[in-house]
Amino acid sequence: MGExxxxxxxxxxxxxxxxxxxxxxxxxIDIESYNPxxxxxxxxxxxxxxxxxxxxxxxxxxxxxxxxxxGVMVEDAGFFLDEYExxxxxxxxxxxxxxxxxxxxxxxxxxENRNASFRCVIGIHIDGENFFFEGTCNGIxxxxxxxxxxxxxxxxxxxxxxxxxxxxxMKLEEKEIFSHRAKxxxxxxxxxxxxxxxxxxxHGNGS
Ligand code: IMP
Numbered sequence: 001m002g003e004x005x006x007x008x009x010x011x012x013x014x015x016x017x018x019x020x021x022x023x024x025x026x027x028x029i030d031i032e033s034y035n036p037x038x039x040x041x042x043x044x045x046x047x048x049x050x051x052x053x054x055x056x057x058x059x060x061x062x063x064x065x066x067x068x069x070x071g072v073m074v075e076d077a078g079f080f081l082d083e084y085e086x087x088x089x090x091x092x093x094x095x096x097x098x099x100x101x102x103x104x105x106x107x108x109x110x111x112e113n114r115n116a117s118f119r120c121v122i123g124i125h126i127d128g129e130n131f132f133f134e135g136t137c138n139g140i141x142x143x144x145x146x147x148x149x150x151x152x153x154x155x156x157x158x159x160x161x162x163x164x165x166x167x168x169x170m171k172l173e174e175k176e177i178f179s180h181r182a183k184x185x186x187x188x189x190x191x192x193x194x195x196x197x198x199x200x201x202x203h204g205n206g207s
Contacts, residue, residue, distance in 0.1 A: 004028050004029070004030050005028060005029045005030070005070050005192070006029075006030045006031075006032055006068055006069050006070060007024075007029060007030070007031055007032070007069070007070055007071050007072075007073050007124070008032050008033075008034050008069050008071070008072045008073065009031045009032065009033055009034065009073045009074075009075075010033075010034045010055075010059040010062075010072060010073065010074050011033065011034075011074070011075060013151070015150060015151035015152070016075060016077075016181065017031060017033050018172060019172065019175070019176065019179065019181050019182070020073075020075075020181070020185060022172050022173060022176055023176050023181065023182045023185040023186070024185060024189065027189045027192075029189070029192070031073075032069070034059075034072075041058075042054075042055065042076075044090070045090065046089070046090055047090070048076045048077070048078060048089075048090060048119060048120075048121040048134075049076075049121050049132055049134075051076040051090060051121075052074055052075065052076040052121040052122070052123040052132060053123060053130065053132070055074040055076060055123065056072070056074045056123035056124075056125055056130055057130075059072050059074050059125070060072050060125040060130075070126060071124050071125055071126035071127075072124070072125045073122060073123065073124045073125075074122075074123045075120060075121065075122050075123070075181070075184075076090075076120070076121050076123075077092070077118060077119065077120040077121070077180065077181065078090055078091075078092040078118070078119055079092045079116065079117075079118055079152070079153045079157070080116060080117045080118070080119060081104075081108075081115075081116050081141070082113055082115040082116065082117075083108065083111055083113040083114070083115075088104075089119075092152070092153070096152055096153065101145060101153055101155055101156045102145065104141070104153070104156065105141070105142075105143075105144070105145070105156060108141055114140045114141040115138070115139075115140055116138075116139055116140060116141050116157060117136055117137060117138045117139065117180075118136070118137045118139075118153075118157065118179070118180040118181075119134070119135070119136050119180055120134065120135045120136075120179075120180040120181045120183075120184045121133070121134050121184065122134075122135075122181075122184040122185060122187075122188055124188060126195070131188075131191060133184045133185070133187040133188045133191065134183075134184055134187070135179070135180040135181060135182065135183025135184030135185070135186075135187065136180050136183065137159050137161075137178050137179055137180040137183070138159070138160050139157050139158050139159040139160050139162075140157075140158050140160070141156050141157065141158075142155075142156050142157070142158050142166050144156075146165070146166045146168065146169055147165070147166045147167070147168025147169030147170070148168060149167070149168045149169070149170060149171065149172070149175075150167050150168045150170075150172075150175060154166060154167035154168040154175070155167075155168035159178040159179075161177075161178045162174075162178055167179070
């Protein structure tokens with residue numbers, strides 16, 4: 001992709017920042033975290049895209065962009081349990097804070113259907129326009145908490161494409177092979193490569 005591109009990621013979640021940096025580094029894209037983080041109230045909606053779109057609008061209007069920054073990025077993600085028709089989904093953060101992963105395991109005790117997925121929507125504001133990219137990772141909920149890496153529900157999620165370890169038992173670069181976030185970020189990279197070539201872009205060879 002040539003010269004380094006910098007994107008401002010508006011999140012206070014250090015795990016998300018580390019993953020985005022790892023996923024985008026090979027493509028010459030650097031992630032800077034926004035500091036201080038603008039206060040962004042998250043709206044309630046059953047749709048991750050609606051939440052991400054609202055966050056992006058607030059983040060973009062709050063951010064003072066220097067010329068070295070290509071765009072502003074936000075993310076909304078959730079953990080979806082098939083047995084509960086997707087719950088906690090958009091309420092994942094609240095359920096994590098209240099029940100915790102041990103509470104989730106307790107609620108699934110004796111239940112056969114342990115299918116789950118992580119879903120992620122990345123929203124990027126570039127040149128006055130908003131773009132959205134999605135990624136999903138399917139898997140199952142483990143019987144017990146396993147591993148110390150990652151964050152959130154990682155210690156109880158076993159991706160179907162993996163080798164039976166939970167995300168929290170994997171190194172960051174291993175989680176990146178399967179993760180919902182890495183998939184959404186890859187979709188963003190493909191878009192960016194095309195966008196930089198487009199005649200309306202001021203940032204690439206096409207300008
Ligand atoms: P947020 O609203 O996008 O911050 O995400 C909601 C919640 O989903 C987070 O607080 C985490 O508990 C959970 N979550 C999102 N992505 C991941 C992940 O990659 N691993 C584990 N938990 C995650």
